[in-house]
């Protein structure tokens with residue numbers, strides 16, 4: 001039974017670390033929310049409580065069960081790409097670069113890869129797991145934690161593989177994840193900011209909110225996470241103003257952990273997508 005005691009101890013430590021990691025963002029977004037909304041913030045928090053509670057359940061599940069798999073995947077992918085002979089830039093070449101420049105390259109390349117990976121997640125192949133992220137109808141900074149374990153694993157595998165193929169050092173891969181994670185909290189926050197014309201440079205909370213909108217005009221738009229530049233360059237940029245309409249998906253996913261995770265394995269998740277795609281393909285021609 002040593003393995004069980006070991007697992008429980010690791011799980012407890014992981015949950016404790018995740019809880020402490022959320023403390024600073026929680027205080028930050030509480031203060032920011034009060035500055036922007038004043039007393040209206042408390043009504044918004046009350047309305048978002050059921051969705052936020054589910055987001056925290058998903059976070060705890062991923063911390064205990066998905067993160068250990070990601071650690072295994074990290075070791076596997078590092079060995080795999082180094083042994084494959086497909087690494088484009090010899091890792092030693094980055095040693096001559098300043099650390100901040102290497103991190104900048106990792107974040108820019110990571111965001112470009114993330115843009116296309118996100119577009120791939122909206123394809124028939126990956127949508128059934130990505131739909132879980134979009135099922136939050138009361139988006140807050142905690143919506144960043146609503147990801148199906150399969151979505152977490154595919155994201156990690158695709159993004160880190162691209163950086164490893166470029167021979168980027170592990171610290172740059174980690175830095176890219178941290179930048180995307182913390183900026184991800186920000187773009188999911190319930191803030192009306194659009195950044196005006198500057199959202200071509202950086203993704204604003206309103207820009208990503210449109211990505212979560214049920215409005216079909218906004219489907220297939222705003223896939224960037226950090227630099228809005230990619231959406232502008234590839235013709236998917238859409239920010240007509242603050243996004244005040246309803247959020248979520250047409251997919252029927254209940255607000256329980258079981259429904260969220262099992263949805264990905266239901267045949268109707270795939271069948272529904274084909275209807276969704278065909279509808280979307282018709283829309284631009286209308």
Ligand SMILES: [Zn+2]
Nearest residue numbers: 118122130211
């Ligand atoms: Zn999406």
Ligand SMILES: [Zn+2]
Nearest residue numbers: 133188208212
């Ligand atoms: Zn999102």
